[in-house]
Amino acid sequence: MHTIELRLSCQKCKEKKETVYPIVVNGTKVLMCTKCIDAIMEEEKQKNEMLRKRHLHEDMVATASLPSRFKDATWDDFIADERILESSYVSRLNENGKRYTNEQLRQIVVKIQRVKQQCLRIKEQILDGLSVMTVFTGNTGTGKTLLACIIANDILNAEKTVHYHNASHLVTTITDSEDYSGSIYKYASCDLLIIDNLAGIPSTDNTKRILTDMVDVVYMNSKSLIMISPYPIDNIKHAYYTPVLYDRLFSGINKEMFNIVFDWQSMRGSQFSIGAIK
Numbered sequence: 234m235h236t237i238e239l240r241l242s243c244q245k246c247k248e249k250k251e252t253v254y255p256i257v258v259n260g261t262k263v264l265m266c267t268k269c270i271d272a273i274m275e276e277e278k279q280k281n282e283m284l285r286k287r288h289l290h291e292d293m294v295a296t297a298s299l300p301s302r303f304k305d306a307t308w309d310d311f312i313a314d315e316r317i318l319e320s321s322y323v324s325r326l327n328e329n330g331k332r333y334t335n336e337q338l339r340q341i342v343v344k345i346q347r348v349k350q351q352c353l354r355i356k357e358q359i360l361d362g363l364s365v366m367t368v369f370t371g372n373t374g375t376g377k378t379l380l381a382c383i384i385a386n387d388i389l390n391a392e393k394t395v396h397y398h399n400a401s402h403l404v405t406t407i408t409d410s411e412d413y414s415g416s417i418y419k420y421a422s423c424d425l426l427i428i429d430n431l432a433g434i435p436s437t438d439n440t441k442r443i444l445t446d447m448v449d450v451v452y453m454n455s456k457s458l459i460m461i462s463p464y465p466i467d468n469i470k471h472a473y474y475t476p477v478l479y480d481r482l483f484s485g486i487n488k489e490m491f492n493i494v495f496d497w498q499s500m501r502g503s504q505f506s507i508g509a510i511k
């Protein structure tokens with residue numbers, strides 16, 4: 234006597250099942266059991282989620298508009314050890330034309346290390362959701378923009394938002410805009426705002442108003458700010474003084490991390506520079 238096998242095989246797990254359903258996978262119709270269909274749908278969901286996150290990250294990176302030179306910069310790109318002394322650009326001569334002593338050279342390395350540590354802490358605090366208001370000052374070519382962008386890249390990787398603005402470009406854009414408040418809000422609202430090269434803007438009522446309003450948006454939303462200038466902190470304080478800016482920004486002046494000073498010589502063009510021929 235013959236028995237008829239009514240159960241069909243799932244074409245994925247190959248097991249015989251009471252019920253299998255026809256579904257289309259990569260354009261081909263296949264019969265599958267519910268367990269395998271659920272597994273495929275879960276896989277699909279995860280793929281879509283990854284794609285969504287990748288697109289979101291790409292959008293956030295585009296909006297951040299970091300200088301393309303530093304858009305992939307990481308902590309490894311900021312050299313803060315003895316290798317820095319191999320660079321002909323950390324000149325062996327001090328401002329008076331005299332050779333640095335070994336002790337003085339060691340102190341330069343210590344200063345660079347300290348700044349890197351301070352920046353790592355700034356990054357940690359921002360990632361912890363704290364509001365950090367800080368100003369990077371110091372000689373041209375010492376890595377102020379580089380370090381701000383390294384911090385920014387970590388913030389972006391944590392799915393938080395960053396806006397990088399060159400001060401001069403920012404002032405022109407906002408001044409030319411028809412919707413002043415809308416622009417201030419648009420350009421200032423993010424987790425980390427970077428305003429680079431304050432030296433590029435004159436100390437007029439217009440620039441003071443724009444800086445004050447930008448900083449106020451950051452402060453009111455408990456977000457973070459890195460301002461960058463080659464001039465010392467006192468120059469900035471006086472050049473752009475308004476009572477609100479003073480209250481929002483300079484009230485932190487005595488905090489350890491308020492002013493990060495890049496007090497050494499230019500590294501621009503050294504073999505460590507990003508993009509340099511190694």
Ligand SMILES: Nc1ncnc2c1ncn2[C@@H]1O[C@H](COP(=O)(O)OP(=O)(O)OP(=O)(O)O)[C@@H](O)[C@H]1O
Pocket residue numbers: 310311312313345371372373374375376377378379380430462463495500501502503505506507
């Ligand atoms: N510690 C460092 N390690 C490796 N490269 C460095 C370091 N410091 C600076 N550089 C390199 O030197 C160049 C200048 O750096 P950056 O543009 O960040 O300087 P800056 O302080 O912002 O100068 P400026 O005030 O002129 O804008 C960059 O190419 C950067 O890669």
Ligand SMILES: [Mg+2]
Pocket residue numbers: 377378379429430
């Ligand atoms: Mg710079």
